[in-house]
Amino acid sequence: MAKLDRPEIWLAIHGYLIAFLWEMLQMPFYAMGELSAWQVTVNCSLASFGDAGIMVFAYLIASWAANDRYWLHSLKPRPLIVFLGTGQLLTLVIEFIALRAPWGWNYSERMPVLLGIGLIPLMMWTVVPLLALALAARSLREPPVDR
Numbered sequence: 001m002a003k004l005d006r007p008e009i010w011l012a013i014h015g016y017l018i019a020f021l022w023e024m025l026q027m028p029f030y031a032m033g034e035l036s037a038w039q040v041t042v043n044c045s046l047a048s049f050g051d052a053g054i055m056v057f058a059y060l061i062a063s064w065a066a067n068d069r070y071w072l073h074s075l076k077p078r079p080l081i082v083f084l085g086t087g088q089l090l091t092l093v094i095e096f097i098a099l100r101a102p103w104g105w106n107y108s109e110r111m112p113v114l115l116g117i118g119l120i121p122l123m124m125w126t127v128v129p130l131l132a133l134a135l136a137a138r139s140l141r142e143p144p145v146d147r
Contacts, residue, residue, distance in 0.1 A: 010135070010136035011133065012056050013139075014132040015132035015136075019047070020045060022124050026120050028108065029110050029118065030106065030111070058086035059072075059083060061083070065078060065079055072137045084129065091121055095121055
């Protein structure tokens with residue numbers, strides 16, 4: 001099996017690219033202080049790698065729950081809910097920790113919050129993974145018969 005026949009690879013590629021665009025567009029909702037445009041770009045790129053990693057991890061958990069590595073072709077409800085739920089849970093945990101850690105980030109006054117957590121990052125973890133999943137399914141050849 002070639003590496004590009006793996007759904008996780010396509011999800012990581014598309015997930016990183018879409019997440020990077022989202023990360024850059026959501027910057028007005030974060031307090032950036034004195035960061036230069038280059039520093040913001042680097043931070044968004046690093047965050048996008050993390051986002052792609054969360055997507056792949058969530059995909060693996062959903063694949064395990066579905067007992068089907070290629071569930072993205074059928075978009076069965078159970079693995080899709082596990083995929084999105086895993087990502088949302090990890091996003092909540094990361095936001096909670098990062099908002100309180102010295103290495104973390106702060107929201108600007110523009111960020112809508114619910115119980116202290118930004119709604120933009122939570123919305124991101126619905127929109128971006130669904131788009132990345134759809135693009136990964138289109139990029140991936142049909143699953144092998146002997147899966």
